[in-house]
Amino acid sequence: MSYYADFAPGSGRRFPRAAFTSDAPRIDLNGVWRFHLSPTIAAAPEGMHDPGFDDSGWDELAVPSHWQLRGHGAPAYTNMLYPFPLDPPFPPDENPTGDYRREFEVPESWDGMGAVLRFEGVDSCFKAWLNGHELGFSTGSRLPTEFDVGEVLRPGRNVLAVRVHQWSAGSYLEDQDMWWLSGIFRDVQLIARPPGALDDFFVHAGYDHVTGRGTLRVDTTVPATLTVEELGLRDVPADREHVLDGVEPWSAEIPRLYDAVLATEGERVRLRIGFRTVTVEDGLLKVNGKRVLFRGVNRHEWHPRDGRALSEATMREDILLMKRHNINAVRTSHYPPHPRFLELCDELGLWVIDECDLETHGFHDVDWRGNPSADPRWREAYLDRIRRMVERDKNHPSVIMWSLGNESGAGDNLRAMAEWARSRDPGRPVHYEHDRDSRYVDVYSRMYPPVDEVEQIGRRAEKPLDDAEADAHRRGLPFILCEYAHAMGNGPGGLSEYQELFERHPRCQGGFVWEWIDHGIAHPELGYAYGGDFGEELHDGNFVTDGLLFPDRTPSPGLIEYKKVIEPVRITIGDTIVIENRYDFRDLSHLAFTWRLEEEGVTVAEGVLDVRDGRAPLPRLPATSGETWLTVRAVLAADEPWASAGHEVAWSQALVRPAVRRTTAPHRRSPEDLGTFDPVTGRLVSLGGLPVDGPRLDLWRAPTDNDIGMFESVEREWRAAGLHRVRHRLLGVSRDGGELVVRTRVAPAAHDRAMLATYRWSTEEDRLQLVLEVEPIGDWEDLPLPRLGLRMALPGWISRVEWFGRGPGEAYADSRRAARIGRFAMTVDEMQTPYVRPQENGNRADVRWATLTGEKGGLRIAGDPTFDLTVRRWTSEDLDAAKHLTDLVPGDKVYVNLDIAQNGLGTASCGPGVLPQYRLLARPASLTVAFSRVDA
Structure with a gap:
């Protein structure tokens, strides 16, 4: 059997060990390599591993990188379907194979020393030769591989050759909802091993929350001494347990690290040690004796130009963005990340669920027949993957749980992984969501359960298992949502309802939103490409763009909403201001509390609160005459490693003075005195010389990804009901006073259901007032409407919008916590949210008034009391038809929606739909707005 089609995970490799750097010499082999891509293995050049092979005609390719993103072959995306026949362990004959060659110099000083060649990640299978000597092969794309090379390394010129196959037996274990990309995509290093060098070590740094003592022991493969100056340890035996008084523990909120040096005869290793203890007790997951609440995200590694070949700057940017948006935990979906990422998590503070490089989800479509999880021939490959992850990452205090993998069904190979991990590292719990009964894991984990089921689980009142013993075991475990709130396109909606349960039920210890970033690939014609844009015969479309960040790492409205929902500080404004600490470990001394009073969105007073014992008196507020809001903010009092002083952590608002209702003046003029109406249709066509098309009743929005849905699709209901193609029939134009x-x-055609729309036009001083009354007739049953309101069009020279209402970002019925009341201004273009696949976006909620202006003046719209506002240069139908942002071409009009309401967002792109309270059902409704001309 060929090595690339072998059940064995590799050959010739060193036993896995921790990732670390030391003062031992090393040579960085990243950089430009010679590269040649063949369409099949049979077509690959013979003898490429020979040091004298002529590669002068080959291309050049950067390492690390993916060859498909550097002009060789094409990316392909599937969510769960394998893009090759299910014929384990065999890959297809059409197996693109990349050959790499690199020459490098080794100094004379290395003579006589051992050396290790380390690959941090190669996708999906590779064989390596050094100076013509075959070293071995390896699978496990996102796991390290090391070869002993001291005997074949030589001073002076050396030639390293690597053959990489896109497909292998290992590909059956790597079906992880991501782009299929190949190559040497992580670092390559040559590491000298002087005599007496440290081969491996295991840091055990526990914390007793009762006594405040820390315990420290470092297991080493050779005798070593340990120095931790801050703790008074100097050249002490590393493998002896040291009990230390007054240790400051590590947590994600206060990531206290102690600098240490581990020294052997041959090298010195610098360590950063965090003291913490993880337990599952009393049915709860605890760190340092306290229940933790995960405000988490799932994070694939991604960059729109480099794929999974990330720079340190990108990794750091991810963590800084997480911290700045109140995220405290990350699940490394669905493979261990670059090792530097975990070092940064230690330093900056994140709880980490470290997940093994394992997913066999594509076997679901054949009812799990042949699933490797239940096939003993794959046992060693499974154990190899968990060993390589645990051994590499075991010294990181941020890693508080091991995950066996993702969506790989059930089977004894998974149980064997769990047993090995627990025996090797009993100090960390084991996670695996597809263990439905939780028989061999330490936490009960689920994906995308609806809110009502989470509430039952929180009360430990979920549907019982048939096996009473298994039921009692699972019911006694802590519960986490390893995935929830699918952040695809516009959404997710309904975050608040989940968070309320996490905070109410101790068993519900939070969750991890799917996912961190859209996996769009930068494309010269399309902006960002997704599945199908590279001619794949099998793909899953834009399901790969399902992140809280856009591909360029701009936060989406979903991330802004998540930050607000998971605030670690709750501010309640009443007769006094109450400050509630929702941190798990940290007090509020690092925060300052500021206040600002705004009348009609204009600041009239501001100051700093004196908070004592979680309370502050209301500040002395000046008198105002218009609608007035008090905003209280919790901000960083000083710089933190992840944000500057003044960074906002939490906020709250309270209405101090309501708006004064405008007294309607008697009708002295007819509506025609202020506007021109079409004599046939009765529609407004101009206002004070400003061309206006409409307004008229609108029921349609461009479906969001969550409307389209995976398991339940309201978009299909809407189209079946014809809501995207309604017609307007004039019933009559009359005078009433x-x-x-x-x-x-x-x-719509083909049905007798309809909406009766009555437009009542009148004048109020210099304003043209419209009262829209809507009455559904016929059988609308339980069909939610996309939207209910008015649509109109203005001239294309309208370029700027100012409004008083919720903002600055978009808001929808079940995703509006992050939008605060204020006065905001943007260009029309800035009002758009650039979802990778165009869809409904940009709604501003609870708008009191708005002005839409340009070089020739414009229009002011006032609500009585409010309306929702959308302004864009294309219609909902244009959005609906577009596949990419580049399909949206501005015309000669600006389209404006003034809505009573829109349907909620939900998270049905991969989860529950819209909660009942956020569904927009057909009911009698009305909207009052007034229009007035704005001069240039």
Whole structure:
């Protein structure tokens, strides 16, 4: 059997060990390599491993990188389907194979020393030769591989040759909802091993929360001494347990690290040690004796140009963004990250669930027939993957749980992984969501359960298992959502309802939003490409763009909403201001509390609160005459490693003075005195010389990814009901006192359901006022509407929007916590949210008034009391038809929606739909708005 089609995970490799750097010499082999891509293994050049092979005609390729992102072959995306026949362990014959060659110099000083060649990550299978000597092969794309090379290394010129196959037996274990990308995509190093060098070590740094003592022991493969100056340890035996008084523990909130040196005869290793103890007791997951609440995200490694070949700057940027958005935990979905990422998690503070490089989800489509998880021939490959992860990452205090992998069904190979991990490292719990009964794991984990089920689980009242013993075991475990709130496109909605349960039920210890970043690939014509854009015969479309960050790492509205929902400080403004600490370990001394009073969105007073014992008196507020809001903010009092002083952590608002309702003046003029109406349709066509098309009743929005859904699709219901193709029939135009009354019937073909729309036009001083009354007729059953409101069009020279209402970002019925009341201004273009696949976006909620202006003046719109506002240069139909942002071409109009409401967002792209309280059902409704001309 060929090595690339072998159940064995590799050959010739060293036993896995911790990732560390020392003062031993090393040679960085990253950089430009010679590269040649063959369409099949059979077509690959013979003899490429020979040191004298002529590679002068080959291309050059950077290492680390993916060859598909550097002009060789093409990316392909599937969520769970394997893009090759299910024929384990055999890959297809059409197996692109990349050959790499690199010459490097070794100094004379290395003569006589051992050496290790280390690959941090190669996708999906590779064989290596050094100076013509075959070293071995390896699978496990996102795991390190090391070869002993001291006997074949020589001073002076050396030639390293590596053959990489896109597909291998290992590919059956790597079906992880991501782009299929190949190559040497992580670092390559040559590491000298002087005599007496340290081969491996295991730091055991526990913390007793009762006594405040720390215990420290470092298991080493050779005799070593340990120095931790801050703790008074100097050249003490490393493998002896040291009991230390007054240790400051490590946590994600206060990531206290102690600098240490581990010294052997041959090298010195600098360590950063964090003291912490993880337990599952009393049905709860605890760190240092306290229940923790995960405010987490799932993080694939991704960059829109480099794929999974990330720079340190990108890794640091991810963590800084997480910390700045109140995220405290990351699940490394669905493989161990670059080792530097975990060092940064130690330093900056994140709880980490470290997940093994394992997923066999594609076997689901054949009812799990042939699933490697239950096939003993794959046992060693499974154990090899968990060993390499645990051994590499065992010294990181941020890693508080091991995860066996993701969506790989059930089977004894997974149980064997759990047993090995627990025996090797009993200080960390084991996680695996597909162990439905939780028989061999330490936490009960689920994906995308609805809110009502989470509530039952929180009360330990979930549906019982058939096996009473297994049921009692699972019911006694802590519960986490390893995935929830699918952040695909516009959404997710409903975050608040989950968070309320996490905070109410101790068993519900939070969750991890899917996922961190959109995996769009930078594309010269499309902006960002997704599945199918590279001609894949099998793909899953834009399901790969499901992140809280856009591909360029701009926070999406979903991330802004998540930050607000998971605030670690709760501020309640009443007769006094109450400050509630929601941190697990940290007090509030690092925060300052500021206040600001705004009248109609304009600041009239501000100051700093004096908070004592979680309370502060209301500040003395000046008198105001308009609608007035008090905003209280919790901000960093001083610089933190992850943000500067003044960074906002939490906020709250309270209405101090409501708006004064405008007294309606008698109708002295007819509506035609202020506006021009079409004599046939009764529609407004101009206002004070400003061309206006509409407004008229609108029920449609460009479906969001969550509307389209995976398991439940409201978009299909909408299209089946014809809501995307309604027609307007004039019923009559009449006078009622000083009002112009226009009545229409709005309905789709092929059904007798309809909306009766009555437009009542009147004047109020210099304003043209419209009262829209909507009445559903016929059988609307339980069908939610996409939206209910008015649509109109203005001239394309309208370029700027100012409004008083919620902002600055978009808000929807079940995703509006992050939008605060204020006065905001943006260009029309800035009002758009650039979801990778165009869809409904940009709604501003609870707008009191808005002005839409340009070089020739514009329009002011006032609500009585409020309306929702969307302004864009294309119609909902244009958005609906577009596949990429580049499909949206501005025309000669600006389209404006003034809505009573829109349907909620939900998270049905991969999860529950819209909660009942956020569904927009057909009911009688009304909207009052007034229009007035704005001069240039």
